[in-house]
Amino acid sequence: MNNINKIIFIDAKERFNITEILPRGRDRFFADKSPVTEEGCKPVLYTCGNCGYGIVFNRDNLLAGERNRKTKLSQEDAIRFDEIAKKNKIENLRFLDFYCPHCEIAVRIYYETQFGGHHGDSFFNIKYVIEKKG
Numbered sequence: 001m002n003n004i005n006k007i008i009f010i011d012a013k014e015r016f017n018i019t020e021i022l023p024r025g026r027d028r029f030f031a032d033k034s035p036v037t038e039e040g041c042k043p044v045l046y047t048c049g050n051c052g053y054g055i056v057f058n059r060d061n062l063l064a065g066e067r068n069r070k071t072k073l074s075q076e077d078a079i080r081f082d083e084i085a086k087k088n089k090i091e092n093l094r095f096l097d098f099y100c101p102h103c104e105i106a107v108r109i110y111y112e113t114q115f116g117g118h119h120g121d122s123f124f125n126i127k128y129v130i131e132k133k134g
């Protein structure tokens with residue numbers, strides 16, 4: 001058996017119900033997109049790939065990752081995840097990381113942030129997930 005320290009790198013769509021978090025309010029953020037509807041305000045749910053536990057993210061969590069670019073993982077896990085990010089050329093994306101509160105696997109999500117719109121609001125696009133089992 002060689003599933004100790006198994007790390008997977010996947011598209012965020014495999015774990016999230018929504019990957020684009022639109023700005024608040026009803027204004028258009030991009031000229032070529034429709035005005036934001038209630039759809040843009042749904043909770044963003046991550047489902048743990050190991051145990052199925054659901055974790056809800058909101059805009060403030062993602063903004064915190066934008067401002068505070070520090071890992072919450074152990075140094076060992078953070079180094080492994082940084083290596084994978086570099087290998088996949090996503091090391092310049094913002095990230096948030098945590099341990100699943102239920103099964104304790106290490107998880108990091110990578111996302112893009114854009115600022116703009118009439119109110120200087122923000123737009124997030126969750127791109128990738130890294131999970132480490134064991």
Ligand SMILES: [Zn+2]
Nearest residue numbers: 048051100103
């Ligand atoms: Zn879990």
